[in-house]
Amino acid sequence: MNVADPLNWTAIVLMGTGAFFFVAGSVGLLRLPDRFSRLHALTKADNVGLGFIILALMLIAPDPFHAVKLALIWLLVVFAGATGAHLIAKRALRNDGEDSR
Secondary structure, eight states: OOTTOHHHHHHHHHHHHHHHHHHHHHHHHHHOSSHHHHHHHHHHHHHHHHHHHHHHHHHTOSSHHHHHHHHHHHHHHHHHHHHHHHHHHHHHHHTTTOOOO
16 A cells, blocks of 8 residues: 555545544434434434445455445445334334333
């Protein structure tokens, strides 16, 4: 890996941006008042953060095959996160919206 390569610096900036979104989602999980707000903050921030990290890894991937695999991983995680968030929210609504910590 060449340190002077602008592509590597772009990848580093994208990874830092992704890490920022992961931290923001974790802070939202800990600080927001109810289950639905925490769920929203966590799923949105984590999906965006993972998107930035995957984009950074795609820039430094050795060939297009690896980049396509990374994109497919990101899509699977987005669909799994949306499905999990839907199931958690549906279960929370069945409990009359009670937020038991």
